[in-house]
Amino acid sequence: MGMRGLWIVLCLAAWPLHALQLELPRAATATASRDSTLDQIDIPVGRFADGSLATRQFEGAVTRRAYRINTPGLTPLQLLAPLRTQVEAAGFDLVLDCNQNSCGGYDFRFAIDVLPAPNMYVNIRAFHFVTGLHPTSGEAITLLASAAGSAGYLQVVRAGGGVTPAPVLPAPPVSRPRAQEAADSLSARLLAQGSVVLHDIEFAVGTTSLDGQTSSDLSALADLMAARPGLRVAVVGHTDTVGGLEANITVSRARAQSVRNKLISDYGVSAERVEAEGMGYLAPRASNLTAEGREANRRVEVVVVGEDGE
Incomplete structure (x- = not known):
């Protein structure tokens, strides 16, 4: 297990991809969760541009988890990069990988699904976001990392599995998607x-x-x-x-x-x-x-x- 002593295993055994057991920082403390056995969720697959966010709708079980890492001085990429590597190793295709600037800044932040503050804190000036789609299982996973001066924050959302996702269609230009x-x-x-x-x-x-x-x-x-x-x-x-x-x-x-x-x-x-x-x-x-x-x-x-x- 890489970075032994710094990471803990997050096992979501209910998911179809049993091989994906995310290792989170050992200092990570769960702050919030929201699960649905049958739900619909719009997963971002593109940056916010021209007044809309490109999403793909997934149907099935959806889990949302938020964590706080009480380690000062971390960057969002330091938090997210090891998880991104694990997601790729599990066979997911990364269709979106961006930071606070390339994602679309403020508009992107408020267009995505985020657990409420203070359980999940998103610093508009320091966040990184990744979407992975699995080509065979139909599962999606998103990772959101953000950093403040005193701590870091992670959110992991997993959706679908065994359900064919709808085509990618940009949302119509509105003040906020959905x-x-x-x-x-x-x-x-x-x-x-x-x-x-x-x-x-x-x-x-x-x-x-x-x-x-x-x-x-x-x-x-x-x-x-x-x-x-x-x-x-x-x-x-x-x-x-x-x-x-x-x-x-x-x-x-x-x-x-x-x-x-x-x-x-x-x-x-x-x-x-x-x-x-x-x-x-x-x-x-x-x-x-x-x-x-x-x-x-x-x-x-x-x-x-x-x-x-x-």
Whole structure:
């Protein structure tokens, strides 16, 4: 076993390719998993370009695993290269092998299937992605590695096996691929949980302007509010702990107000149905002691306030 003492074996015995038992870094700690015995998933087979991501749909069992490696100073390629070698040795053809620049940057990151932060952290400035397809079994595997200053992160997704995949077809140009799936998920989560994070709303550091951004999350929210005309929500901004509390509350409130204004002006939601508030750093989702935790805490949420007529 190569790099003895540094790697552990990840055995997914339920998969058809029993020979592929990935050796992960021994320091890897599992942080999240999501399995489906029968599912459909769009596997990236090309870079994000011309407003869309080329994918191939796989049907069958799907497993998703995320890991944190508490070793500072690693690069994404250092994390991913040994796994890539194992995947090739198991007979997979690498149809996509790219980094944060060649994959398509921000657009690629938010078009792919990623387990939620802080369990899987993706540094926009430092990630590497690989897709492998097996020519005989019909199985697909994707590897995503990312690095922050204090730790590295890995995600392994395996799909299909014994099912002939659909042809490769680029998705139509939309603000985010799989827009309808995302819309259905956002609406269901908001109604069930009472709040939801708008993942495709991004503010540049120190700014409160959306700069003409489009948002499939806001579109989904507007559709939900059109379908339920009595629903009232609050848009709530959150920050990390960099800076003072009052300054962060001011910034978070201004960002929430920008989102509220966009809902009203671009999506036709009545102003009386949307509030805007700022919490600064008073409601964190993760520790502010790490870069990945601070990124998870910088967010805009929508909270259900009530529904008229109930």
